[in-house]
Amino acid sequence: MLASVTEGMPRHLVERAACRLDPDLHAGPDVFTNEPADAKAAREQVAREVCAECPVWASCLFYALDARPESGVWAGLTSDEIATFAGGQGSSTPTPREAA
Numbered sequence: 047m048l049a050s051v052t053e054g055m056p057r058h059l060v061e062r063a064a065c066r067l068d069p070d071l072h073a074g075p076d077v078f079t080n081e082p083a084d085a086k087a088a089r090e091q092v093a094r095e096v097c098a099e100c101p102v103w104a105s106c107l108f109y110a111l112d113a114r115p116e117s118g119v120w121a122g123l124t125s126d127e128i129a130t131f132a133g134g135q136g137s138s139t140p141t142p143r144e145a146a
């Protein structure tokens with residue numbers, strides 16, 4: 047499987063991260079597994095909803111903007127969306143509800 051979303055996160059975030067109980071939801075299946083587009087979209091939407099209720103959402107967002115992950119859902123955003131925000135192409139940083 048891909049590395050867990052929480053892998054590499056500071057310990058104080060991991061201990062409170064809502065995704066710690068089901069990291070595969072956020073990281074997705076193994077890169078050698080062909081995840082159908084509709085299944086991926088559904089998985090990512092559920093992950094976004096988990097992020098919207100996460101107590102460390104803001105810290106996770108700042109961490110993800112710095113770490114620039116190549117996959118997964120972080121703070122309610124896909125890696126592509128994070129790259130867009132980190133590159134200053136977004137109009138503003140989203141709230142947890144907007145990300146979900």
Ligand code: SF4
Pocket residue numbers: 051059063064065066072096097098100101102103106107119120121122
């Ligand atoms: S905001 Fe989402 S990805 Fe970040 S720690 Fe919380 S549940 Fe995990």
